[in-house]
Amino acid sequence: DAGVIQSPRHEVTEMGQEVTLRCKPISGHNSLFWYRQTMMRGLELLIYFNNNVPIDDSGMPEDRFSAKMPNASFSTLKIQPSEPRDSAVYFCASSFVQETQYFGPGTRLLVL
């Protein structure tokens, strides 16, 4: 299996622009997670889905962030408008429900 696939791997954008991060989970997994990594806060869970349904979005920092999972093999995390403080590494992970989470390689986002 190819593992969790994320795109793009790197994104540089200007403040105010829309950013869309993409994730393809491991085939067969029914849980999908979005995390953000910063030096100050470590790895933070933003939102997770079970069977394509959002279960907990309490980690989403504000309304500028939104996530969708239209089907079992694709999810997006969107930031609109982006701000410099959104600069971080964003990870997607997938698993079977309540099982070990497998992380993708991450998207490094820089907002200027």
Place this chain on the structure above:
Amino acid sequence: DQQVKQNSPSLSVQEGRISILNCDYTNSMFDYFLWYKKYPAEGPTFLISISSIKDKNEDGRFTVFLNKSAKHLSLHIVPSQPGDSAVYFCAASLLYNTDKLIFGTGTRLQVFP
């Protein structure tokens, strides 16, 4: 408010010696704990876990110890190898909901020859 804390941002250990990485948590409801390892430009990978019914779990060179009364866990790596150089994240959850992991800020381990 960090519920899971890794107070040492970095640790340097000589090859062959023991590496001890520490983690503290504040939420007494947590009853499942994990360690993940992360190499540069890669995502974290699961290393070892422990539930609160145990105080020790061992897997090869890696052992996790849990002290519930102190709300403290530690990861021991014996013997340390250069390939163990990575960032180690501690995470905690409720046993009935291991989907919702709360991670610490990570400790960078460097093992030198």
